[in-house]
Amino acid sequence: MCDLIVKGDLILKRAEFIGESIDFLHKYTMKSLQKTAEEHGVTIPQIRVIGDVYAHKTVSIKQLSQNLKMTQSTVSDIVDRLIAKKLLVKTPNQKDKRLVDISLSPRLAEDIDESIAELTNQSLVAVLDLLDPSEQEAVEKGMKLLVSAVKEKMLAEGMDNHNFIDILYFSEKDKRGK
Amino acid sequence: MCDLIVKGDLILKRAEFIGESIDFLHKYTMKSLQKTAEEHGVTIPQIRVIGDVYAHKTVSIKQLSQNLKMTQSTVSDIVDRLIAKKLLVKTPNQKDKRLVDISLSPRLAEDIDESIAELTNQSLVAVLDLLDPSEQEAVEKGMKLLVSAVKEKMLAEGMDNHNFIDILYFSEKDKRGK
DNA sequence: ACACGATACATCGTGCACGATTTATTTTAT
DNA sequence: ATAAAATAAATCGTGCACGATGTATCGTGT
Structure with a gap:
């Protein structure tokens, strides 16, 4: 009302700005990657999973969920969809039958494009370049x-x-x- | 392999770090708010909607979607759930029958707690305080x-x-x- | 007055994301 | 050796989020 602003108000404004910024950046990175992703007929989370499987050659659901910071159920869902798309294959682990070995499908393993695995922050690189x-x-x-x-x-x-x-x-x- | 690192590599590392940071911050703010939210039996997006309705007293779906940067369908969904919870009410606009006036339910309008409307970046304030x-x-x-x-x-x-x-x-x- | 485009909202389908629960297997403690 | 705890996945239910589509209603131009 008057222009005497309490210290707390500054922090509040900052918090608001930062909160909005985080939201904005998050949405942007999602949206930006999404375009590249859907050229390959997949989504961002799906690409992230593929990238991690590619990097490790063979992983369990648990490992994926740790590497990608998602819950096991989320990963399990995504993997299922990728298997339905014939991009991944699932084979029970012999050592420990509780585990499941996730790996690239032979078909995908061929033309993995190399780029698809690492385009994760492609857009941010371009942004930083500015x-x-x-x-x-x-x-x-x-x-x-x-x-x-x-x-x-x-x-x-x-x-x-x-x-x-x-x-x-x-x-x-x-x-x-x- | 050797310690001669190309300039592009630095940017790539930066992009990776920043990408992970954005993700991390986004997840944190979500998770943090969620705890406060679910004490009131609502979710974060629901609180955001309530907050905006509270601030404007009466709004349309369109306005909400602009203020909160969500699509109309998302907002429509959330509003529906809030109406099911008897926290909001929906009345057709008389001037323009395409519009719908969203407002707080009488019940909620009473004990609106004042805090619930503005706790949006509560947690970030605390973080900045550090x-x-x-x-x-x-x-x-x-x-x-x-x-x-x-x-x-x-x-x-x-x-x-x-x-x-x-x-x-x-x-x-x-x-x-x- | 009437057709046409724009607008506001609802609805549908898909996918992400999480918590809670369930099932199978392994590990451990006794 | 067997019971109990722990672990890995799968499954279920809910909600968010978006695009696409459908359905009224409004505004304009002719």
Whole structure:
């Protein structure tokens, strides 16, 4: 009402902006990848799964869910659809019959295009290219700060972070003991 | 393999890190809000809708979809569920019979808790509080850079941004002319 | 007055995403 | 060796999210 603004208000505005930004960036990356993906007749999550199977040659549902940070049920669903599309095959593991070995279908293993496996952040590369190095560093620095603050809070409030928080720990140069 | 790293590789690493960060932050904000939300027996998108209805007293589906950056069908679904929960009511607009007036149900309008409408980025405020002002600024700066780069790219490739890109234009101090 | 395009909303189909539960198998503790 | 705990997948139910399509209603142009 008057132009005396409390300190809390600034933080609130910042939080709002950052919240919207996260949402915006998330939607953008999804939408952007989606176009590339659907040229191949698949979706983004499907490409991510394929990429991980490709990288590991053979994986279990559990491993996929850890690598891609999705629940097992989600992964299970996606894998099913990819099998229906004849892009993946599922064979029971001999060592441990609870496990299931997921691998590329012979057909896909041939013309894997190499690109399909790694186009995951194709669009973000192009975006970063629009910024000069110092700006890119500013972006990265901001992200790191925010992410580490979020992780701190998650730990503080004991947020169940089973296979969730452990993602970005490598990005820092220092990876000294937990 | 050797430690001579091409420039492109750095950008690629950055893109990967930023991509994962966006995903991480998105999941975190979702998860974090969800806890607060489900204490009230609703979901995050539902709270967002309620918040917007509360703020505008009466809105159409179209308006909601613009404010919340969701498609009309998504909003329509959510509103339906909220009506089923007796939290919203729907009355046909008299001026224009194509429109539908969405408003809070009398019951909800009473104990609207005031908090429920504005807890949207509650958790991010707490996160920012863990950073000192200069760090917060760094985060904000990084976000702004990234967001504006993304917007630039979207415009460049004529990405259909009907009610999608216009979001974060206000965050800057300059808001001159539409 | 009437046809035509635009608009607002609802509906349908698909896929993602998660939690909860179930089933089969392995591991462990006794 | 057997019961009990633990683990890996699958399955079910719910909700979000979107595009495509259908259905009224409104506005215009002629």
